[in-house]
Amino acid sequence: MKFQGSDNYVATQDLMLAVNAAITLKRPLLVKGEPGTGKTMLAEEVSAALGLPLLQWHVKSTTKAQQGLYEYDAVSRLRDSQLRDDESVQKVRNISNYILRGVLWQAFTSDTPVALLIDEIDKADIEFPNDLLRELDRMEFYVYETRELVQARHRPVVFITSNNEKELPDAFLRRCFFHFIRFPERETMERIVQAHYPDIRRDLASEALNVFFQIREVNELKKKPATSELLDWLKLLMIEDMPVEALRSNDAKVAIPPLHGALLKNEQDVHLFERLAFLSRARR
Ligand SMILES: Nc1ncnc2c1ncn2[C@@H]1O[C@H](COP(=O)(O)OP(=O)(O)O)[C@@H](O)[C@H]1O
Ligand SMILES: [Mg+2]
Secondary structure: OOOOOOOOOOOOHHHHHHHHHHHHHOOOEEEEOOOOOOHHHHHHHHHHHHOOOEEEEEOOOOOOHHHHHEEEOHHHHHHHHOOOOHHHHHHHHOHHHHEEEOHHHHHHHOOOOOEEEEEOHHHOOOHHHHHHHHHHHHOEEEEOOOOEEEEOOOOOEEEEEEOOOOOOOHHHHHOOEEEEOOOOOHHHHHHHHHHHOOOOOHHHHHHHHHHHHHHHHOOOOOOOOOHHHHHHHHHHHHHOOOOHHHOOOOOOOOOOOOOHHHOOOOHHHHHHHHHHHHHHHHHO
């Protein structure tokens, strides 16, 4: 099993090395990077390239580790226990009818090898990664309600992503292979744009990338636009058949770009740009 990138996904050399190293070591690949740098898409592309179905677990602030293993549905059992028909009585007797299998359980018991994505692990509280240590390490867990040990038939290829909102515990980090996706350099970004829009006008793509990277140079921005914003913006520019001149100005660094709503996502950043544009016009 070796990952070599794909037509849709531009993987740098070091990213491909990291993916293959994690697979060789049989450790989860922990991918960090700012939002929109292709962490989620990496899991989708690698699993597709390796021919493995991908089970996805999108973590929220309220997600508990236990939910990935199983949940005991006590409410349904209580409700059924108030019914008197034979079928319900039988059902209530067997507690395993009320055990809901989580994503890890599904990954562990799949007939064929699968890939597993634990997406945005830093969204949950600090206990979350610690609570999954043993399960991810030993690839097994115990179901107390039914006294059953669930063991992985095949070790899944595990991807874990983090947007770096929280630090992860050391014990957790030790068990992962780590890769940080750096924000793409211009040349890599050109390839990403090509992968998405092979028919884009070259002059438009090139000028739009100039504007995009100039915007990212403004350090005061609250939220710098990332790859997905660039791709949205380019799509709009293509639909509008925007002339390159509309993106150019005497001082492109400070002009507010057309359709900037795709790039700048809060009013402070828009104001900042308008102010810079005003100042530069006054200076001219
Ligand atoms: N290396 C890449 N190759 C191709 N497209 C990419 C790449 N990185 C990001 N993208 C684009 O950016 C979008 C956002 O990527 P995503 O995987 O959701 O980022 P993240 O999970 O890091 O926030 C993707 O849907 C894809 O269109
Ligand atoms: Mg993501």
